[in-house]
């Protein structure tokens with residue numbers, strides 16, 4: 094019958110479009126993988142150590158009264174948009190990558206997530222404080238990358254969100270802790286904030302007013 098021919102032509106056109114889409118998607122995925130240093134993989138239960146470390150981070154966020162951030166991270170992970178980048182360069186612990194408008198992901202550096210080794214091995218700071226620092230810093234970095242993921246392109250605005258988050262974390266936990274626990278947390282939080290501010294200085298050249306001499 095004659096209407097079969099246009100129908101077949103349409104099916105062929107759809108098939109070609111679909112295969113073109115998947116070919117371009119594959120290019121976007123490999124581009125994203127390359128930008129994150131290569132050899133990346135999606136964060137899921139097949140990767141036990143990374144998965145457990147991520148669950149540990151979510152648990153800490155719960156303790157810190159940061160359920161909103163934890164929920165955002167869970168839905169991003171469940172959608173397959175959080176990936177692990179074992180070779181992420183530039184001293185970064187996480188990065189948001191958008192390739193060709195098709196692939197939108199947050200990559201976490203593997204050794205930073207699993208925390209192999211302490212952040213300040215040479216400092217005489219208790220291990221627990223160092224690990225809390227690393228956890229706060231990683232969470233703050235995720236706040237920053239989530240801002241990019243949500244459409245904020247401006248680096249300064251993303252740092253504003255991140256730094257505001259550290260401040261709020263301090264306020265939310267001010268009454269919860271006391272004694273040594275409090276001192277440990279305060280040190281970790283202040284160090285994370287200082288570290289983020291140093292990263293911001295490096296990333297965003299702030300225009301300085303000309304100084305008359």
Ligand SMILES: [Zn+2]
Nearest residue numbers: 237241248251
């Ligand atoms: Zn950024």
